[in-house]
Amino acid sequence: MGIGTGVFLIALGAILTFAVRANIWWLDLRAVGWVLMLAGLGILLTTVYYWQDRKRRARTLIVEENRLSHPTAVMPPPPDPPPPTNPR
Numbered sequence: 001m002g003i004g005t006g007v008f009l010i011a012l013g014a015i016l017t018f019a020v021r022a023n024i025w026w027l028d029l030r031a032v033g034w035v036l037m038l039a040g041l042g043i044l045l046t047t048v049y050y051w052q053d054r055k056r057r058a059r060t061l062i063v064e065e066n067r068l069s070h071p072t073a074v075m076p077p078p079p080d081p082p083p084p085t086n087p088r
Contacts, residue, residue, distance in 0.1 A: 002047050009040030 017033030 001043055003044060006040045006042075006044035006047065009036045009043065011040075013037030013040060 013033040013036030015033070016029045016036065020029055020033075022029060
């Protein structure tokens with residue numbers, strides 16, 4: 001079931017609800033049409049929900065971190081330069 005099924009059920013329900021004018025004593029075609037339209041809408045919303053979930057999972061970024069087996073040597077910072085002197 002997917003978008004095609006949902007659209008088909010909505011279209012069939014709309015036809016039964018709004019276009020068919022038949023009197024069947026044991027079946028209310030308008031009620032059947034509304035039920036089919038609601039079922040089609042439910043299928044559409046469910047399909048869109050699962051598509052959004054799939055998009056979120058597909059965008060997962062995997063980052064690998066490689067660490068060295070020994071620590072790297074750290075150089076000490078250079079000493080501060082001497083302050084300037086005032087010639088008098």
